[in-house]
Amino acid sequence: MIKLLIADDHKIFREGLRGLFEKEKDLKVIGDVGSGEEVLALLKQHSDPVILMDIDMGKTNGITLTAEVKRSYPTARILALSMHSEKNYIVKMLEAGASGYILKNAGKDEMLDAIHTVSRGNTYFSQEVSSQLISQLTAQKSSHRKKETGTQLTGREIEILSLIANEYSNPEIAEKLFISIRTVDTHRRNLLDKLGVKNTAGLVKFAIQNDLVD
Amino acid sequence: MKRDNNFDETYDALLSVIEGVPYGIMVVDLKGHISIINHLALKLLAPDKKIADVINKKAAVFLDQLPLPSTSLQDAGEDTGFHEVRFLDKYLNISLKKILNGMVITLADITEVKEAQDVMFSSMLEGQEKERKRLAQELHDGIGPMLSTIKIKLSSIEEEFTELHEELWDKFKKSYQLIDDVSSDLRSVSHNLLPKVLLDFGLAEALETLCERVQKHKGLRVQFIHSGVDQRLDGAVELSLYRICQELINNTLKYAKASEVIIQLIKSASQIRLIYEDNGQGFSPHMDKEGIGHMNIKSRTRALGGEVEIDSQPDKGMTAIVIIPLTENTVEV
Numbered sequence: 001m002i003k004l005l006i007a008d009d010h011k012i013f014r015e016g017l018r019g020l021f022e023k024e025k026d027l028k029v030i031g032d033v034g035s036g037e038e039v040l041a042l043l044k045q046h047s048d049p050v051i052l053m054d055i056d057m058g059k060t061n062g063i064t065l066t067a068e069v070k071r072s073y074p075t076a077r078i079l080a081l082s083m084h085s086e087k088n089y090i091v092k093m094l095e096a097g098a099s100g101y102i103l104k105n106a107g108k109d110e111m112l113d114a115i116h117t118v119s120r121g122n123t124y125f126s127q128e129v130s131s132q133l134i135s136q137l138t139a140q141k142s143s144h145r146k147k148e149t150g151t152q153l154t155g156r157e158i159e160i161l162s163l164i165a166n167e168y169s170n171p172e173i174a175e176k177l178f179i180s181i182r183t184v185d186t187h188r189r190n191l192l193d194k195l196g197v198k199n200t201a202g203l204v205k206f207a208i209q210n211d212l213v214d
Numbered sequence: 215m216k217r218d219n220n221f222d223e224t225y226d227a228l229l230s231v232i233e234g235v236p237y238g239i240m241v242v243d244l245k246g247h248i249s250i251i252n253h254l255a256l257k258l259l260a261p262d263k264k265i266a267d268v269i270n271k272k273a274a275v276f277l278d279q280l281p282l283p284s285t286s287l288q289d290a291g292e293d294t295g296f297h298e299v300r301f302l303d304k305y306l307n308i309s310l311k312k313i314l315n316g317m318v319i320t321l322a323d324i325t326e327v328k329e330a331q332d333v334m335f336s337s338m339l340e341g342q343e344k345e346r347k348r349l350a351q352e353l354h355d356g357i358g359p360m361l362s363t364i365k366i367k368l369s370s371i372e373e374e375f376t377e378l379h380e381e382l383w384d385k386f387k388k389s390y391q392l393i394d395d396v397s398s399d400l401r402s403v404s405h406n407l408l409p410k411v412l413l414d415f416g417l418a419e420a421l422e423t424l425c426e427r428v429q430k431h432k433g434l435r436v437q438f439i440h441s442g443v444d445q446r447l448d449g450a451v452e453l454s455l456y457r458i459c460q461e462l463i464n465n466t467l468k469y470a471k472a473s474e475v476i477i478q479l480i481k482s483a484s485q486i487r488l489i490y491e492d493n494g495q496g497f498s499p500h501m502d503k504e505g506i507g508h509m510n511i512k513s514r515t516r517a518l519g520g521e522v523e524i525d526s527q528p529d530k531g532m533t534a535i536v537i538i539p540l541t542e543n544t545v546e547v
Contacts, residue, residue, distance in 0.1 A: 010355065016363035020370045056410075083358055083401060086423050088415045104362040105397045108369035135426070152439055154476050156491060178530040182523050186489060186535045193482050194441065 002119045003049035006032035007039050007065075008081065009057040013104070017052065020108055027115070036060035039069065048075040050119045053098065055082040055089055063092050070097030077118045087132045090125075100124035153194065158212065160187045164200065165207035166214055238321030241313070242273040249316065258306060258321050277319075282308065298324070300521075335513045343408075343453065350407040353400060361397050368393070402431075406460075417452040418443045421459060421479065428463055435474045436463070442481030451538065454514045455479070455488055462490045462534055465507045470494025470532065481540075488536040496526040511536070 004027050008014050014032040021027045030049055031042045035057060043049075051069065055062035066078050080093040080101040090101050099118045102110060103126055110126060117124040125133065153161070156177075163173045170188070174181045192198070195206050207213055229250075232239050238255030242248055247270050256265060259276045268276070281299050297308045307322040368390055405427075412420035418440045425436040446452070459477060466472050472494030480487045508524055511534070515522040520538035 008359075010359035013359040013363050013366075016366040020366050023370065083354070083362075084410065086411050086419075088411060088419050088423075104359075105365060105394060108366065108372070154437075154439070154478070154491070156476075178527040179533055180523065180525040183525045183533050183535060186487065186537070189482075190478070190480055190487065190489065193480060 002027050002115060003046050004029045004115065005039065005042055005046070005049040005051045007034070007051055007057065007062075008032075008054035009034040009060070010054075017111075020111070024112065034058075036065045036068075039065060040072075043069065043073050043076065047073050048077075050077045050079060050115050052081050052115075053078050053093075055080060055084065055093065063089075063096050066093060066096040066098050077121070079114055079118050079124070085128055085132055087135065090129055090132060101129045102126045103128060153191070157187055157191055157194075160184065161191055161203060161207050162212040162214075164188070165204045165212055236322075238319075238323075240273065240319040240321070241316055242319065243316040246272055246274060248273045254323075255319075255321055258301070258304065258323060261302070273319075280306075280308065332513065332516055336517050339514070339517070346407045350404050353404040353407070354410075357400060358397075358404070361393060361400065365390070365393050365397070409456075412452060412456055413449075416443075416446040417455055418479065420452075420456055421477065424456075424459065424463070425477065428467075432467060434467065434472065437474075437476045438479075439476070440479040443479055443486075447486070451486075451518060454518055455486070455536070455538070458488065458511050458514055458536060459490070461507050461511055466492045466494060466532070470496070472531070483540075485540055486538045488534075488538075490534040490536075491531060493531045496528050496530045496532050498526075498528050 004021055006014050006017050006021075006029065008017075011034065014034070018029050018032050021029050030046050031038075033039055033042065036059075039051070039060075053062050053066055057065075062080065062082075066080070069076055069078065078093075078098040078100075080090075080098045081104055082089060082093075082101070083104045085103055093101055099121075100114055100123055102114050102124070106114070106126060114124040114126070159177065160173060163176065168176065170181055170184050173184045177184075188203075191203055195203065197203055197206065204213075232250065232252050235252075236254070238258045239250070239252045240248060240255045240259075241250035248268055249270070251265060251268060253265070256263060256268065259279075260268060280301055282297055295309065299306050299308060304323055304325045305328040307324045309320045311318050311320075368386075372386070372390070409420055409423070411423050421440070422438055425438040428434055429436050447455075462477075463475070466475055470492050472492040475490070475492045477491075478487070478489040480489070511524070512522055515536050515538070518538050519541075520536060522534065522536045524532065524534045526532040
């Protein structure tokens with residue numbers, strides 16, 4: 001028998017979920033509540049339910065509540081429930097100790113699947129959530145690469161760097177690229193910041209080292 | 215006018231008119247020297263000089279300091295209209311026109327008007343943002359959960375339908391699908407009104423999400439590069455910069471026919487720079503100078519004490535640069 005605790009600050013939604021789960025023979029809804037205090041109060045009586053945890057419950061922050069619950073009741077399993085699919089929320093919930101993450105527009109089958117999986121001690125992510133996590137991982141990989149090389153120059157910046165190193169003046173660069181002098185100036189500043197050099201000589205040095213000079 | 219003994223009188227009368235109008239007036243002769251200048255023009259262009267110092271001197275000495283579009287002096291006479299420029303902490307409205315034997319330049323001090331406009335605009339923005347926040351919350355708290363609940367309820371009767379007529383089942387399935395579509399639309403609308411990611415995680419994260427969404431749903435390749443913005447900024451600054459990006463992206467989607475956008479958010483010791491580039495069809499700087507979108511961007515930037523330049527040429531894409539100086543107010547305490 002899986003004990004289920006529903007935590008969401010929208011009453012209609014909670015009741016809808018309750019109605020859904022009450023039909024299942026292997027689930028027992030021990031409560032549906034809308035705040036952190038109520039969750040903790042119920043946990044005093046039942047220490048190892050599966051908690052369907054809304055991330056944003058108004059006064060109560062689902063992420064901090066998850067961390068708190070896991071600290072005091074490590075056997076409780078938390079399934080994050082949210083309308084947000086942005087990876088920032090997913091990662092934060094997982095870091096706080098959630099075992100899974102599903103979106104509120106999940107269907108009945110998916111929810112039941114998630115609850116069963118999580119109650120067995122495994123993790124569960126819906127399709128959309130998985131793809132978000134994967135894109136987060138690949139983004140991290142590329143930003144790690146960024147930090148290693150220390151630079152990430154845009155095509156335009158490389159163009160301008162090359163022209164600077166080939167002795168074009170700002171007005172000449174502006175004319176050649178059909179942009180304003182002010183734009184050239186800003187790109188120049190960015191180059192100084194991104195490459196960590198102090199002046200034009202530094203820019204030219206980098207350009208030479210990277211084969212940008214004719 | 216009759217050229218006779220009364221000439222001097224007439225001339226003096228004219229000069230007094232030139233001194234009396236509430237505009238700076240400067241007349242430049244064909245050799246480029248200042249032939250006439252009134253006190254107001256002097257005050258606006260070179261407050262530390264006297265009239266005697268500038269008469270017959272090259273006008274270019276003063277005009278070159280003004281951030282006028284470079285073609286304006288050549289185009290004068292073809293009615294280039296007014297140019298709003300910022301000079302010596304004032305806002306000036308400048309017009310240039312060819313006249314007999316030279317060119318006349320009119321300068322109007324519109325600093326107060328601009329400031330009043332800014333105040334009005336700030337209030338409007340504030341009201342707008344409050345309303346958006348309220349709407350986003352209503353959607354999120356009211357309609358959102360109701361849709362989810364409908365889906366759940368339908369979901370629970372779904373299995374009882376499988377024994378039904380295939381046609382009925384089909385209809386049911388379609389309605390069920392519609393709820394997913396509506397849910398998705400609702401989340402989009404709510405997100406555009408006020409993205410929670412911005413409030414909870416800050417500007418860099420929110421822009422990253424925005425760029426991903428645009429790329430996914432609108433098929434436009436958007437690259438986002440940021441540096442130095444791991445620390446959060448003041449809420450109003452973050453929101454304004456976010457809105458500016460939204461505006462720029464919308465403009466690109468609507469008019470530019472671009473395939474690629476690069477957005478850079480770079481924080482240095484003294485300023486934050488937002489550089490937006492698209493590879494679309496651009497526009498002529500003399501047309502569309504003040505589309506509503508651009509006006510919004512300029513006003514928002516001014517409200518933050520910053521400057522913006524939107525630079526474009528036909529078929530050469532568009533570059534928008536927003537620079538916000540950093541003070542204790544801009545960085546989050």
